[in-house]
Amino acid sequence: MTAIYFLVALVVIAAILMGMYNALVRVRNQVRNAWSQIDVQLKRRHDLIPNLVETVKGYAGHEKQTLENVVKARSQAVSAQGVEAQSMAEGALSSALGRLMVVVEQYPDLKANQNFLALQEELSSTENKISFSRQHYNDSAMVMNNKVETFPSNIVAGMFGFKREPFFEVQDEVEREAPKVQF
Amino acid sequence: MWEAIRANKIRSRVLISAMGGVLVGLGALFGAVYHAETGAAVGAVFALGIWVFLVLVAFAGGDKILLMSAGAKKIEKQDAPQLWNVVEEMTIASGLGRMPDVYVIDEDAPNAFAVGQDPSRAAVAVTRGLLRRLNRDELQGVVAHEIGHIRNLDVRFMTLASVMLGSIVLLSDVFLRSLWFGGGRRRGRGGEGGQAQLILVVVSILLAILAPLLARLLYFACSRQREYLADASAARFTRYPEGLASALQKISRPTGGKVGRKGANRALAPMYIVRPEGFRSLTGMFSTHPPLERRIGILRSMGGGAGYADYEQAWRRNGGDGALLDARTLSGDQSVAARQPTPPPASKKEADETVREVLDVFDRLAGFLILGCACGVRIKVPEGYGKATVPCTRCGRENPVPQAAAPEQRSGTATYQRTSKGWESLRCPCGRNVQISPAFQGEFKKCPTCGRKIKIMQPA
Structure with missing residues (x-):
């Protein structure tokens, strides 16, 4: 008789543990997916820049230095490897873009150009998407960390080596300003 | 949001079964009116068939039916780039797996709603008037509110409810009409069963009037809390409560003339972000939306925060009692600061x-x-x-x-x-x-x- 009770208890505990394990895996996949979303959006920004530079060139060709800075920052961001180098390069790209937009202020013809207006909407939306994808990454990382640290799921997490996920921290002031490209 | 999502799953199931029960009961009763011996069974089977059909239709194409009845047209990115981008942004912020389809309703009254059976199969619809009146931050707030409805599975419940409710109302109408026209022929035949039949007729008329009312009550009653919850989600997704607050304020301004009625029908009314014009008479228990001033007041008194806890506190300060959000959501959430407004172009x-x-x-x-x-x-x-x-x-x-x-x-x-x-x-x-x-x-x-x-x- 006791053997049956023991067996039943074992099955129930195993089922609970399995549920916790599956939940942890689900959340971890969510975090990974959220992280890759950031890359998708950063790549989108890289793709937009050549178009933007071409359009600005047509109206403000002699702002060579600013345009070159943007192009250089872009190629550095594209080739950057590793999380740290990447976020440094992206930060530099954001500030180069910010300076370009300040320059653009002086060219009313350019600001009225339909193509430029469309690009401007695309660019500011992409900046938004970058910051929203970071926000969502942090939100998912928070759910993961809550699971890893709180009882009882922390037991399963400890057993199978689920770790805390790092929060996406903004590198410096320049980077903090990134989502607000001023037009 | 955990509680809200769970509650919506349960509600959807309860709704489907309750509708089934009501339908079969009504079918049996109506059947009995027509034929005393076998009518009840035939009616019940018939109603069961209708119910199965309804469930299938609601699950397979409920969203399309509702969008069509509102006169919404599906758009692509080039038709409204800003709207498209904002929906994309909010999809990312909310972590929805797939971006909802975007629909535009050709109407001047500013309004919006979301439909769908699943977060992965949903749609957001906004009116042209909304696009024209709101700036980017405000549009973002409205879209975030709708995506909040999708995330919290409100749309599943609401889509099922609208489709099934709409058909119950329709069926009752058909029955009532057939009773009026068919009643005269049968009256002469009345022998020993005449009195019993008369009672049945009275009861079934009562039921035919009550059934849609009950269905409506069930479904209006659930929709006020969810507006607050969707507002809380919107504040959290955008990190900018003022956007939605100022959008709601702009929407609440009288637009002049009798606009807003087109496209909105009884089944759809509770799904809009604000109550469409012409649905003012429904007050108190039948009200589908909480007062706008209160929603705006809550969003404006979040004190620089944008998290669920900030919303909960603001909700209490504005006269809400009990708990709006469940403890699990609140304890698992960090306090987040609101962002700065986007400078206007x-x-x-x-x-x-x-x-x-x-x-x-x-x-x-x-x-x-x-x-x-x-x-x-x-x-x-x-x-x-x-x-x-x-x-x-x-x-x-x-x-x-x-x-x-x-x-x-x-x-x-x-x-x-x-x-x-x-x-x-x-x-x-x-x-x-x-x-x-x-x-x-x-x-x-x-x-x-x-x-x-x-x-x-x-x-x-």
């Missing part, structure tokens, strides 16, 4: 202003006296308007009409003190509207009608 604003200035000059040439009300409305006073003040069309404030001071007895000269260096209009004592351009530097202005000289004093 300067070029567009400048263009609008230039257009307005040009139009104003035309109006001035046509003799209108132009006043700026404190609420932002520009009032155009026609020639010959006699009163000293003019009420604002939006806020109702009485604005004094600038007037040249009464002429001195001796010289007959009126005087006017300028208040700015821009365009100004004033009324001559003879009633004629006189315009002063920004370039005017002289000392006197001559009224074109009475020829009186008006002394213009430059602003200090």
Whole structure:
């Protein structure tokens, strides 16, 4: 008789543990997916820049230095490897873009150009998407960390080596300003 | 949000089973009215068939039916890039697996709703009036609210409810009509079963009236709390509660005329972000939406925060009792700070202003006296308007009409003190509207009608 009770208890505990394990895996996949979303959006920004530079060139060709800075920052961001180098390069790209937009202020013809207006909407939306994808990454990382640290799921997490996920921290002031490209 | 999502799953199941029960019961009753012996069974089976059909339809194409009945058209990115981008942004912020389809309703009243059976199969619809009136931050707030509904599985419940409710109402209508027309023929046959049949007829009429009412009650009652929850989600996704608050305020402003009724029907009314016009009479228990002022008040008193806990606190401060969000959601959430507003695109604003200035000059040439009300409305006073003040069309404030001071007895000269260096209009004592351009530097202005000289004093 006791053997049956023991067996039943074992099955129930195993089922609970399995549920916790599956939940942890689900959340971890969510975090990974959220992280890759950031890359998708950063790549989108890289793709937009050549178009933007071409359009600005047509109206403000002699702002060579600013345009070159943007192009250089872009190629550095594209080739950057590793999380740290990447976020440094992206930060530099954001500030180069910010300076370009300040320059653009002086060219009313350019600001009225339909193509430029469309690009401007695309660019500011992409900046938004970058910051929203970071926000969502942090939100998912928070759910993961809550699971890893709180009882009882922390037991399963400890057993199978689920770790805390790092929060996406903004590198410096320049980077903090990134989502607000001023037009 | 955990509780809300779980509750919505349960509610959806309860709704489907309850609808099934009601339908089968009604079917049996209606059947019994027509035929005393086998009618009940036949009616029940028939109703069961209808129920299965309804469930299938609601699951397979409920969203499409609702969108079609609202006159919504699916758009692609190039049709409305900003709207598309905002939906994309909010999809990312909320972590939805797939971006909802985007629909636009060709209507001037600003409103929006979301439908769908699943977060991965959902759609957001907004009206043209909404796109025209809101700026980017406000549009983002509205879209975030709708995506909040999708995330919390409100849309599943609401889509199922609207489709099934709509059909129950329809079926009852059909039954009532057939009863009125078919009743006369059967009455003559009445023998021993006549009295019983009469009772059944009365009961079934009662039921036919009550059934839609009950269904409606069930489904209106659940939709107020969820508006608050979707607002909380919107604040959290956008990190900017003011966007939604100011959007709600803009939407709540009367748009004038009888707009908003088109496209909105009884089944759809509770799904919109604000109650469509023409559904005002439903109050109290039948109300589908919490008062807008309260929703705006809560969003505005979040005190620089944008998290669920901030919303919960603001909700309490604004007279909410009990708990809005469940403990699990609150404890698992960090406090998050609200972001800064997006600066408005300067070029567009400048263009609008230039257009307005040009139009104003035309109006001035046509003799209108132009006043700026404190609420932002520009009032155009026609020639010959006699009163000293003019009420604002939006806020109702009485604005004094600038007037040249009464002429001195001796010289007959009126005087006017300028208040700015821009365009100004004033009324001559003879009633004629006189315009002063920004370039005017002289000392006197001559009224074109009475020829009186008006002394213009430059602003200090």
